[in-house]
Amino acid sequence: MISKLIDKIQKTNAPIVVGLDPMLSYIPECITKPAFEQFGETFEGAAEAVWQYNKAIVDATYDLIPCVKPQIAMYEQFGIPGLVAFRKTVDYCHEKGLLVIGDVKRGDIGSTSAAYAVAHLGKTVIGGKSFAAFDEDFATVNPYLGSDGVKPFLEVCNSDDKGIFLLVKTSNPSSGEFQDRLIDGRPLYEWVGEKVAEWGEASMDGAYSNVGCVVGATYPEMGRILRGIMPKAYILVPGYGAQGGTAEGLKPYFNADGLGAIVNSSRGIIAAYKQAKYAEKFAPENFADASRQAVIDMREDINGAVFGNA
């Protein structure tokens, strides 16, 4: 699966993933009003608004980007209708040719991890048939439980040609509380990175592994070290833009081949119309056009800073 992602990144010249993390407060009235009129101020109404918002943003950006990353928490909070909107979003992105990273941060052990792997990446067997529950292409996974939690995901990566991104060094301010603690002179995130490299050997797909990792844009020096520890792991980089990560700081996340990292932006793209920079040109009802411009600007910013070409 990672080779498919790389192919799409090369074709779009955009090492970018758009985070579809729709908070109700991001969604303009032109979307929420008709949704609430039709379904009431209910989970169904909110889910309809989320779906219409996602659809408009995907329609406006799908030709520019390789993939999207819906954050499932933003859908779970709207209950069953929210998860229906999640699945509709996954299907619609696939129709538009996009790959989908399910930002689910699941992680458990044994048969439970296997059930999560099947739910998000594989197929559930029922009698003589099998069905995909949520059907993402990649999922984010929490490594705290060790190999027992990761191996069931590796099996599905290999059987169904899928990929995972393991949390190594997250972008948030308190990520260091445990991740930075020194073990034999090296921070925990480096030890996790070493395991990611080891696990990744079991699911190679070309020059890179289907086992990638998450390293926040907010910690470029750590990104440089982790890049060296996991040369074949694609790095999913959150924290660019809104959280403070800069394009200049992204350089160390890439390998010499110009590959190896994909940078996420969520509210910086999907709620671009709320930023002063875009609000001048785009009215709230043109939010999707603002998102398109924000993708173009992000691509130029990253390609300029990292590769010296916009």
Add this chain to the structure above:
Amino acid sequence: MISKLIDKIQKTNAPIVVGLDPMLSYIPECITKPAFEQFGETFEGAAEAVWQYNKAIVDATYDLIPCVKPQIAMYEQFGIPGLVAFRKTVDYCHEKGLLVIGDVKRGDIGSTSAAYAVAHLGKTVIGGKSFAAFDEDFATVNPYLGSDGVKPFLEVCNSDDKGIFLLVKTSNPSSGEFQDRLIDGRPLYEWVGEKVAEWGEASMDGAYSNVGCVVGATYPEMGRILRGIMPKAYILVPGYGAQGGTAEGLKPYFNADGLGAIVNSSRGIIAAYKQAKYAEKFAPENFADASRQAVIDMREDINGAVFGNA
């Protein structure tokens, strides 16, 4: 919320939680056959089987136990119908007076962790109204992202009187890969335990905190140390029975007041009818009666070994 759990444990004299983790392979044909006849070999058929299986087990055990712990992965694998069965199970357990621990192992940062907290423990605000998405009483939470990931859950614990159990030392064989690594001479799980104690101070409810922890029954010596580090945290103990934890080994998880721990059994209870010990007496169609007997036996085993009375 923890005071409600303690009250129920004292009334039932059973520091026991039944893990409702229904694998299709556990469910006898007397349940699956009519479900598949009605809905086909589909997610709907599997979800109906899961729901009928859970309902029968709850009906046979609710008067003996304080609470249940559905493992959401086992429902997610059946897609939207699976999650409908999860929610129906939560509601039905509440009707029967049981508390519900959602074994969801969620954990993210900021607004995302807030969305998970709201989805599982709180209420989602939509316009002027608010709704509970999954409506559990407790949720399990992964601590790898640090305070930023935990604080949004603490806020909901306080605003909605709910509780969480943070993963500290998990029951699986590879849990030591990261959790046992030494930091300044002490294993990571002890440092996580110290943070659990610190976070817990912000949500006290009587003598115990709404912030509990997960420590596997398979590591009793570590349980003893962690009991000391987190004296006010209730310990949710997985790994008894099927995974190898013994009743004798549970002693160190309890405080001198006879409280402080609740022991989970999943397949040992819900699939008891498949064990040789129960298969002699209970036919597959009497699986729920076997589950009831297994709860009685587990209660006697634990109370005998830990408190010297069955």
